Amino acid sequence: MALGHAVLAALLQGEASGYDLAKAFNASVANFWVATPQQLYRELDRLEADGLIAGRVVEQQRRPNKRLFSLTPAGLEELAAFTAAPSRPTSIKDELLVKVQAMDVGDTDAIREALQDRLAQAQEKLAGYERLREALLAGRDEDDYLLHAQRIGPYLTLMRGMAFEQENIEWVRRCLETLAAR
Amino acid sequence: MALGHAVLAALLQGEASGYDLAKAFNASVANFWVATPQQLYRELDRLEADGLIAGRVVEQQRRPNKRLFSLTPAGLEELAAFTAAPSRPTSIKDELLVKVQAMDVGDTDAIREALQDRLAQAQEKLAGYERLREALLAGRDEDDYLLHAQRIGPYLTLMRGMAFEQENIEWVRRCLETLAAR
DNA sequence: TTCTGATAGTCAACAAAGTGAGTAGGTACG
DNA sequence: CGTACCTACTCACTTTGTTGACTATCAGAA
Incomplete structure (x- = not known):
């Protein structure tokens, strides 16, 4: 769950939709991780299934509905545990x-x-x-x-x-x- | 064929075995690409099947045999074509x-x-x-x-x-x- | 003498990541 | 009035990457 932890860390900034994250992973989070929208939506589903994040549907008037995700206590715990675990060497690919x-x-x-x-x-x-x-x-x-x-x-x-x-x-x-x- | 091109570029340095490349991808080539030995062996098989590299078995006296790979003309051409193709944005993952x-x-x-x-x-x-x-x-x-x-x-x-x-x-x-x- | 570490690989199975295309409405620009 | 880009997401597929074995031989250290 490499991307997963990056997503959890990004959600520390606050509730976000897949679309928001897609933008973040192309801007601010891109300092240390890049991911396509497709990867993010998939990862969000996984994290939600694992109970690390919780989503709520927000109905919008002039836009498609969106799901906003936020960290659950379990997600926070997982993130804290991750910071204490040994990490793999960085992968550079250019x-x-x-x-x-x-x-x-x-x-x-x-x-x-x-x-x-x-x-x-x-x-x-x-x-x-x-x-x-x-x-x-x-x-x-x-x-x-x-x-x-x-x-x-x-x-x-x-x-x-x-x-x-x-x-x-x-x-x-x-x-x-x-x-x-x- | 992302890793493939990195392997081809590494082979510009001269003939090398999978083991040599594994060391290189952990040292000099690691500036811009990292890969495990398993990935390299798989990629070498693929590149050989595609005719981009050629391997020859070197029998050794006090060591297991090894396969040394070198670029074929087709491989050189592929590499040259790659340098002219647009590249995907770098991925950082740390x-x-x-x-x-x-x-x-x-x-x-x-x-x-x-x-x-x-x-x-x-x-x-x-x-x-x-x-x-x-x-x-x-x-x-x-x-x-x-x-x-x-x-x-x-x-x-x-x-x-x-x-x-x-x-x-x-x-x-x-x-x-x-x-x-x- | 046994054990570690280096050389030089191979194989199989699975998990994670990445690509390409598509849907469907909205808004802003000229 | 078209067209291009923005929001918001989904599906199918391919490529990469990871894990954990297994086979051998030799050199040097404990």
């Missing part, structure tokens, strides 16, 4: 890196384009994260926030995501420069 | 980040330990990468290497891996300090 590894026999122009695409994506992500950060801080100073906010987990993971995208940007620039110089 | 996200309801001591473990792992990986880098450079200056070496892909991906581990170390330190201060 097709762009495979392409760069193979660049010497590949299509240089295509790789250059792929790098540029990644640069743009990283810059966009970083800008999004920056907005999220401002929203979390809500005017407070970072040190103050880290000392006194009730929940600092989301802020810390956000910092990791920002550093990651920053590194992406710098690395891609380096690659492009190297390609240009040869 | 259980430690999930734990940190949930730290406010989790077991703080356990998370602290997990962070410390990660710190040690990252330092080890970084040291390993540094050795790899020295080996690749073989005494040459980095700028010179990037301009004149035949293959620079492996060096560039290694740089990405090093930056990633460096960032891990700094982020983990930051988290530990924050935890200590609260």
